[in-house]
Amino acid sequence: MEKILISSCFLGNKVRYDGGDNLIENETIERWRRENRLVVICPELAGGLSIPRAPAEIQISDTSIAVKTIVGEDVTAAFEGGAQQALQLCERYNIRYALLKESSPSCGSSTVYNGEFNQQKIPGQGITTAILRANGVKVYSEKNLSVLINEFRSFELAQY
């Protein structure tokens, strides 16, 4: 059965940096859950970070990409570790589709915060999204959930 990787916070799990969630109430996601299609991950927890944790943003320079917290701690290794665990899940279950939270430094797929902790977003993608896409996984967010639902339905129909 085709499975979908999903951000843990979308299912109401309180795994955000501030101890909150990003619950999505959607009948298709609920059906996918009942059908046991959902493979759940919070890459930041998987990478060893805790709840709560300091907010972090991606900072890009001419020579490097790093993830740093608002107090300047470099948490790049934890973000990369969580991304690798997400990729391992996709490989284990042959996952081709992921639904991840927009604008997160791990899960964002179209935008991320600009690295200056001033609430400004820029075009970009999170660390996990980048690794998944580089390995052929299609990543969607809550902003284009309907596109994922339609594409997944077409993909499933094509299997028969």
Ligand code: SF4
């Ligand atoms: S890392 Fe992803 S799954 Fe975890 S809280 Fe942030 S957006 Fe949600």
